[in-house]
Amino acid sequence: MSTRMKILIWPVVLALLPLVWFALLSAFARRPAGLGATGDRLGPMPTTPNAVGSQTDDPDYRIAPLEFVGDPTAAWGRLREVVERQPRTTIISVNDRYLHAECRSQLFRFTDDLEFLLHPEARRIDVRSASRVGHSDLGVNRARVEAIRGEFAAGL
Numbered sequence: 001m002s003t004r005m006k007i008l009i010w011p012v013v014l015a016l017l018p019l020v021w022f023a024l025l026s027a028f029a030r031r032p033a034g035l036g037a038t039g040d041r042l043g044p045m046p047t048t049p050n051a052v053g054s055q056t057d058d059p060d061y062r063i064a065p066l067e068f069v070g071d072p073t074a075a076w077g078r079l080r081e082v083v084e085r086q087p088r089t090t091i092i093s094v095n096d097r098y099l100h101a102e103c104r105s106q107l108f109r110f111t112d113d114l115e116f117l118l119h120p121e122a123r124r125i126d127v128r129s130a131s132r133v134g135h136s137d138l139g140v141n142r143a144r145v146e147a148i149r150g151e152f153a154a155g156l
């Protein structure tokens with residue numbers, strides 16, 4: 001291989017390194033411990049600013065819960081339908097009060113954990129959405145929850 005070819009290859013290799021790094025991060029990210037609900041609480045927020053939740057007082061993470069009027073069972077069913085329609089989202093577990101879904105990013109297939117907890121008597125659904133890897137999510141989790149909120153409210 002000529003010296004000129006070697007010089008031309010290095011910029012390509014350097015440009016591909018971040019892509020390989022992101023792909024590896026995505027491939028090795030595992031479902032975190034602590035998902036689920038304990039009593040009336042979803043898990044704690046991570047220490048990195050790539051999550052939102054309705055059960056925290058920290059303004060950097062805080063997002064409003066979903067609220068509804070009427071039958072809690074109907075509202076819960078509506079939420080499930082909305083979540084099922086989200087792109088690249090798979091419901092992992094669901095029961096009569098808790099729903100956990102995994103949402104994958106389009107490019108690098110990063111996984112975010114999306115959780116909902118129904119409080120039927122309060123007519124409220126708490127939410128937690130958190131990235132598994134990285135530091136910043138560029139507002140993706142907040143935007144996802146707000147999109148779900150809008151679709152959920154439109155159907156009630």
